[in-house]
Amino acid sequence: MNSTVRIGTRGSRLALWQAELAQHSLARLYPQKHFEIVVITTSGDRLLDTPLPAIGGKGVFTVELEQALRDRSIDLAVHSLKDLPTVHNPGLTLGAVMKRGESADALVSRDGHTVLTLPPGAQVGTSSSRRAAQLLNVRPDLNLIDLRGNADTRLRKALDPGGPYDAVVVSLAALERLDLTSTISEVLSDELMLPAPGQGAIAIQCRDEPESVTLLQGLTHRPTELETTAERAFLEGMGGGCAVPVAAKARLGDDGHLRIRGRVLSPDGSRRIDVAADVQVFPGLEDSRTAREAGLALAEEALRQGAAALLTAAGPAAVPAASTSATATRAAGEEDCSS
Structure with a gap:
């Protein structure tokens, strides 16, 4: 990687705040490098008079940034993690998840x-x-x-x-x-308004190349990464997408227990399913897998309790693939994440 590293971001004041936080954090780790911010306009930024589901939902705030990574016009992309689709993007990877702010x-x-x-x-x-x-x-x-x-x-x-x-x-x-x-x-309390998976966390995406991945290693906040891995796995298992009323919150306690709450609702709010899990996470190479499996298992429990019917009410695109298997789904989860 060159001595100048280009950081892509959306142009809103919030997006720039987040990109500058990443820029300053990287500059402290690598004072010999120059980190430059590049503003990229996404379809979600351009089509402000159109409801998100009408635009297409998945990736409306990330596709252009990801394309810029692929064509190498930028080296890193900073996102609000709740913007970032859960589906794996070939050639790209989630290089770092920074310490999250408030999720409420x-x-x-x-x-x-x-x-x-x-x-x-x-x-x-x-x-x-x-x-x-x-x-x-x-x-x-x-x-x-x-x-x-x-x-x-x-x-x-x-x-x-x-x-x-x-x-x-x-x-x-x-x-x-x-x-x-x-x-x-x-x-708003969790009882009234459980947050979106990944809310409050900043993600840095890069090309799936050793040099880029190594550059970002020092920025990841491990508790945030484990919490959001579980939350996003729950969303993935539920089918994801901005048309689906799905919420999740996970917290890693000092005792090593990862406590996860998930919620699925009908679009009109008349029906609601709440599920929860508590799993022990042991530090090491398998802790991310444990967090992901816990989130997927919680999604399976929600489906057993009737969540599939609520997803059907949200529209055909909301129903998980194979409808009964959370682990079989690949989906995106986002809402208008400018805020």
Whole structure:
């Protein structure tokens, strides 16, 4: 690899914050190298007036970055991990998962409402089926309307006195990274709003070549990697995709136990399945496999409890391949991850 390493990223303020964190971390490890940020516009950034499912869902925030890796116009690509499809991409690999921030979601309301105090029929902005279904599960009277754009755009729309949104839902990590926590009306609990798999974590993708993989080894935060491996395996087992209301959260305790929660809902929030698992993870070469197998097994349990019917309600593309085997599926999981 040349002395100049090109880091690809989307151009939003949040994406640049994340790319600069990776840039500075790499510069500390390799002071002899120059790390240059290259901004790339994705289809998800261009088509802001189109709902994500209509665009195609899978990879709308990552395809152009991955192509730039393949044609060698960049050397690394920085993503919000929840943007990155779970399906293996030949020739590319997930080189590092950095220490995650907060994984929770937050409600922003110009009138300071919480989810439970929003007025009947309130209009809440989100383009995420996961967020929408969980809100409707506790407040079926809410009117969920599409909201696209980066975190700054969403907040501007949320706080506009004449705007249509009584509230919007944004990831807590995005608000913290952009120093916008003063806008938060409520941090949403896991019981109300389980996060997206990988939420709050920053991923660095590279070509599957020894030099690139070695370059990134020092950036991975092992607990975050194990937690998100389990979460993304659960999503993979459920069929994934932005049309599917699937949520997951894993935490590695000091006792070496990986505790995973998964949730699947019908799109209208009327039906909800919650599953959980607790597995012992032993440090070493097999711990990633243990985390992945635990996530896939939890998906199998959700399918046994009837999740397949909920996925069918979300549309044919949401149903896992072979429908009864989580391990047979290969899918992507994303929502509008600008925030």
